[in-house]
Amino acid sequence: MHASLGERELAAVAEVFASEWPAGQGPRGKALERELAEHFEVGEAVALSSCAAALHLALLALGVEPGDEVIVADYTFPAPAHAVRYVGAVPVFADARADTGTVDPRAVADLVGPRTVGVIAVDTVGLPADYTELNAIAERHGLFLIEDAACAVGATYRGRPAGALAPVACLSFHGRKGITSGEGGALLTGDRALAADVRLRSSFGLGSIVDQARVVGLPIPVFHETGYNYKLSDIAAAILQVQLSRIEELLDRRRAVAARYSELLKDEELLTLPHVPLDRTHAWQSYLVMLAPGVDRAGVAADLRAGGIGCGHGTWASHLQPAYETALTCPVSADLFARGLAIPMHAELTEQQVERVADGLRTALRAHARPS
Numbered sequence: 001m002h003a004s005l006g007e008r009e010l011a012a013v014a015e016v017f018a019s020e021w022p023a024g025q026g027p028r029g030k031a032l033e034r035e036l037a038e039h040f041e042v043g044e045a046v047a048l049s050s051c052a053a054a055l056h057l058a059l060l061a062l063g064v065e066p067g068d069e070v071i072v073a074d075y076t077f078p079a080p081a082h083a084v085r086y087v088g089a090v091p092v093f094a095d096a097r098a099d100t101g102t103v104d105p106r107a108v109a110d111l112v113g114p115r116t117v118g119v120i121a122v123d124t125v126g127l128p129a130d131y132t133e134l135n136a137i138a139e140r141h142g143l144f145l146i147e148d149a150a151c152a153v154g155a156t157y158r159g160r161p162a163g164a165l166a167p168v169a170c171l172s173f174h175g176r177k178g179i180t181s182g183e184g185g186a187l188l189t190g191d192r193a194l195a196a197d198v199r200l201r202s203s204f205g206l207g208s209i210v211d212q213a214r215v216v217g218l219p220i221p222v223f224h225e226t227g228y229n230y231k232l233s234d235i236a237a238a239i240l241q242v243q244l245s246r247i248e249e250l251l252d253r254r255r256a257v258a259a260r261y262s263e264l265l266k267d268e269e270l271l272t273l274p275h276v277p278l279d280r281t282h283a284w285q286s287y288l289v290m291l292a293p294g295v296d297r298a299g300v301a302a303d304l305r306a307g308g309i310g311c312g313h314g315t316w317a318s319h320l321q322p323a324y325e326t327a328l329t330c331p332v333s334a335d336l337f338a339r340g341l342a343i344p345m346h347a348e349l350t351e352q353q354v355e356r357v358a359d360g361l362r363t364a365l366r367a368h369a370r371p372s
């Protein structure tokens with residue numbers, strides 16, 4: 001993990017230490033929420049402890065009930081399906097587009113049934129899904145649509161920022177994402193009532209304690225709901241205020257790495273490079289290539305790791321996880337899950353490191369391609 005956290009973030013944390021409020025929903029958290037809303041041009045942002053928390057509270061605020069079905073993107077870190085389970089609802093897995101890995105709108109449309117209440121789309125490893133089609137499907141059937149933009153801060157779709165592509169969006173600020181506070185998340189929405197509901201549920205069902213301290217007399221808060229504690233600390237918020245101002249700088253470096261990989265590997269027939277349709281841009285949370293069907297991926301990965309080059313399988317076919325035993329199949333997602341290889345991608349990579357990865361990968365591919 002190579003988070004780009006430096007002196008400016010440290011200075012911001014030092015300021016919080018010197019202030020009176022390190023916990024959540026204080027001055028830093030509120031300022032961050034305003035800045036997020038402004039940056040993404042949405043009405044409301046709620047700072048939360050993780051993207052998983054944002055997904056959970058979104059489903060509660062949208063009124064999802066036990067037994068409801070929510071269609072979720074299959075080819076992803078399975079947080080959306082987990083969140084659906086948190087509220088006792090049933091995740092129904094929608095297959096991926098083979099070229100982008102994002103959820104296939106036709107698969108979503110086919111899965112809508114009498115118990116379907118909504119859809120969670122995912123901007124797969126930083127590439128936005130097809131929101132024109134997805135929003136149309138949601139509207140046609142009266143479903144909610146949530147954008148899981150955990151990996152996609154900085155990406156765009158038809159000129160609009162990821163995080164503002166559906167009526168509700170969830171972001172992650174985990175250490176492996178484009179901007180980070182170690183752990184953290186946010187919910188973005190144009191719906192004020194929904195944002196207020198989520199904010200309350202994130203704080204045990206109580207309003208901001210900082211606000212209450214300003215009330216004269218002895219206010220005794222009342223619990224109307226069993227809320228959660230999903231607040232983002234003001235320490236993390238201070239870090240994120242700095243990170244938010246660095247989005248373009250950090251993204252430029254990831255873009256340069258992606259461009260160089262694509263130059264160095266474009267003629268390699270043993271792999272397929274990431275495809276970015278012309279109507280959207282990638283946030284490059286990962287650089288995920290697909291190995292040709294005859295290549296032994298475990299062998300390639302072992303060689304790369306032995307050479308000091310970190311790599312992984314990319315992301316998951318959620319429906320194949322033991323937690324989600326299901327009769328449904330998602331063949332495209334299963335195939336991507338079997339052939340994906342994520343090679344090093346972060347804002348601190350040097351030109352020489354990128355070249356070494358590309359060289360190492362080519363050599364490993366030759367060594368592990370089964371003769372056809």
Ligand SMILES: *Cc1c(COP(=O)(O)O)cnc(C)c1O
Pocket residue numbers: 049050051052053076077079080122123148150151171172173174184185
């Ligand atoms: C990382 C990730 C999450 C989880 O984010 P947390 O902030 O760690 O909860 C959710 N969805 C997707 C698509 C992710 O990649």
